[in-house]
Amino acid sequence: MTRIAIPEDSLFGLANLPYGVFSTPGTAPRVGVRAGDSVVDLAAALGDDVFSASSLNPFMAQGHARWVEVREQLLDLVAGDVPSAAVHPVDAVTMHMPFEVADYVDFYASEHHASNLGRLFRPDSEPLMPNWKHLPVGYHGRAGTVVPSGTDIVRPSGQRKGETAPTFGESRRLDIEAEVGFVVGADSPLGGPVSVDDFSERVFGVVMVNDWSARDIQAWEYVPLGPFLGKSFATSISHWVVPLLALEAARVATPMQDPEPLPYLQEKNPWGLDLSLAVSWNGQVVSRPPYREMYWSPAQMLAHMTVNGASSRTGDLFASGTVSGPAKDQRGAFIELTWGGKEPVTVNGEPRTFLADGDEVSITATAPGPAGARIGFGEVTGRILPAR
Structure with missing residues (x-):
């Protein structure tokens, strides 16, 4: 397990937790959340296949109640111990288009x-x-x-x-x-x-x-x-x-x-x-x-x-x-x-x-x-x- 160190003045602290799509060498793009200078692989951390998708669209389509539920889970997760395999330095990942643009x-x-x-x-x-x-x-x-x-x-x-x-x-x-x-x-x-x-x-x-x-x-x-x-x-x-x-x-x-x-x-x-x-x-x-x-x-x-x-x-x-x-x-x-x-x-x-x-x-x-x-x-x- 890993405890993510987030500096007090970080623009990507617990108050934020923005979503993106990332990959690591030899892996497919998937959904992550930025915490400080780390990216958390949500499929690995939460065990939910919706975050294995190469865009945020499947997760976003689940609706507002689900967004609230996942955010509460993430606040608890990132404030505590995160599975080590799910944590990647932000400068070691490749970022991709975060969602498929419909219109x-x-x-x-x-x-x-x-x-x-x-x-x-x-x-x-x-x-x-x-x-x-x-x-x-x-x-x-x-x-x-x-x-x-x-x-x-x-x-x-x-x-x-x-x-x-x-x-x-x-x-x-x-x-x-x-x-x-x-x-x-x-x-x-x-x-x-x-x-x-x-x-x-x-x-x-x-x-x-x-x-x-x-x-x-x-x-x-x-x-x-x-x-x-x-x-x-x-x-x-x-x-x-x-x-x-x-x-x-x-x-x-x-x-x-x-x-x-x-x-x-x-x-x-x-x-x-x-x-x-x-x-x-x-x-x-x-x-x-x-x-x-x-x-x-x-x-x-x-x-x-x-x-x-x-x-x-x-x-x-x-x-x-x-x-x-x-x-x-x-x-x-x-x-x-x-x-x-x-x-x-x-x-x-x-x-x-x-x-x-x-x-x-x-x-x-x-x-x-x-x-x-x-x-x-x-x-x-x-x-x-x-x-x-």
């Missing part, structure tokens, strides 16, 4: 981000479109190009606006979007909307998201139907899924919503979250977006996503959209941070606007836990490769 939806829930882009794109008009404060604006993305942290990102090519006619070539304005993603665990039937009050019964956990964006391709294609090739080439997520059950201490009120949302979007106890993000560009932190500033909550996003009767499935991923705050150094996309490329930021001594080949971006986050603890989400990282 992917991306929202646009930050008033600061939406207002900044409105000022950039429509300087002579109101920053926000008339619908923005009445519903969480979003679009359906491409589930098949959601990739795990550490996957290299090939620079996309596509049509761009030219002086007299469109041109084709590699994106010259490649960008990031620092986002927070929510993973649906318990599905809902076709024709059955999910109430804001049922959010915690349906959503299993939270991941970090980088929604890579080709701004020049996006600018030419998005009217009138919205994002397409400028977004669909890659979306990166973190390896660790922090259970929603670990985030009660991180709950805060959302900003005041005016006008009052329609009844199906009204929350008695809003699901704002006090997450502190950090965006690193080639190893240098260039932005610290605060998620607590997000105008629309994830419960409102899920309610709006299903209010028309659309079903949700185990493994659905919906993301917040770019997280941005009121200050310049809180902007979660480089198009905002550099004001459309007109105000370069200094990265390792060089003025930079958009991503160059070889650049690496890493997004991390922490949140408050109980009794003064901090909870970590790991990181979502990607490096840019030349266009093919």
Whole structure:
């Protein structure tokens, strides 16, 4: 038996215990939980074959009561002695995609981000479109190009606006979007909307998201139907899924919503979250977006996503959209941070606007836990490769 030593200041202590999928040399991917600097093999530790699967989907599909039961088991297990064969150093395992993505939806829930882009794109008009404060604006993305942290990102090519006619070539304005993603665990039937009050019964956990964006391709294609090739080439997520059950201490009120949302979007106890993000560009932190500033909550996003009767499935991923705050150094996309490329930021001594080949971006986050603890989400990282 092994007693896992977890430092008091660990972001992966008993208050967290995030889930992921890992393998060791010569073994198949399986579900584990991170405790300090160790990964606990849940199939070996709990004797349950659902954790022998190569994704979290079978476990998530068991529903909220089962998630609560397993978390209680894990708190007891990790606080005591764990079978030695079930414990692996985190730097000795290979991490994999944590869940199979069923559908992917991306929202646009930050008033600061939406207002900044409105000022950039429509300087002579109101920053926000008339619908923005009445519903969480979003679009359906491409589930098949959601990739795990550490996957290299090939620079996309596509049509761009030219002086007299469109041109084709590699994106010259490649960008990031620092986002927070929510993973649906318990599905809902076709024709059955999910109430804001049922959010915690349906959503299993939270991941970090980088929604890579080709701004020049996006600018030419998005009217009138919205994002397409400028977004669909890659979306990166973190390896660790922090259970929603670990985030009660991180709950805060959302900003005041005016006008009052329609009844199906009204929350008695809003699901704002006090997450502190950090965006690193080639190893240098260039932005610290605060998620607590997000105008629309994830419960409102899920309610709006299903209010028309659309079903949700185990493994659905919906993301917040770019997280941005009121200050310049809180902007979660480089198009905002550099004001459309007109105000370069200094990265390792060089003025930079958009991503160059070889650049690496890493997004991390922490949140408050109980009794003064901090909870970590790991990181979502990607490096840019030349266009093919």
